[in-house]
Amino acid sequence: MYVILTTKPDEFHTVMEDGVTSVESYDYIFYGRKRANFTIAQIDGAERITIVEDTPPNIVNKVPSKLFESFGTLEEARAELDTLTHYGSMDIELRLV
Template identity: 55%
Template sequence: MYVILTSKPGQFRTEAGAGLQPVEAYDYLFYGRVRAQFVIAELQAETRVRLVDETEPVTVNLVPSKFLEKFDTLERARAELRHLCSFGHMDAVLQPRALPPMPRAA
């Protein structure tokens, strides 16, 4: 199973921890400006996803993976991401990027 993790720079970020293995990462550019970042991750075990609100006051929530939309294959996750990022004739681009570093265990 695969899930899509979303981050919006300056607003919030999601972090893959134990039970999630990042596979691919993308920047979503809207008219040349990065508006979001996506990571497709393999769900290896039910877990919690760390959601960090980057605005003051910074808050951290742990969201159970059971609430995330799941995809049977990597290709289905990619197709969903392409669908989410297409808006007719607008300048919207999904650009591959390097995988983010995994957070260190405390």
């Protein structure tokens, strides 16, 4: 199963732990400025996904993986990411990293 994980610079980041494997990662560029990073990850047995706030007190959240929308194939996850990140004619780019 695949999920889309988000990291927002200076706000929070998602931790890749056992059972969570990064497959592809994209910077989300909105009008020339990086606003987020999206990672398509494969979940294999991970019951929770760790999200850490970047500012003190650096709160750690362990979110059940079943709460994330999941996709059966990498192509389905890519299609959903494309849908989530493009709005009409706005200046938006997903840049593979």
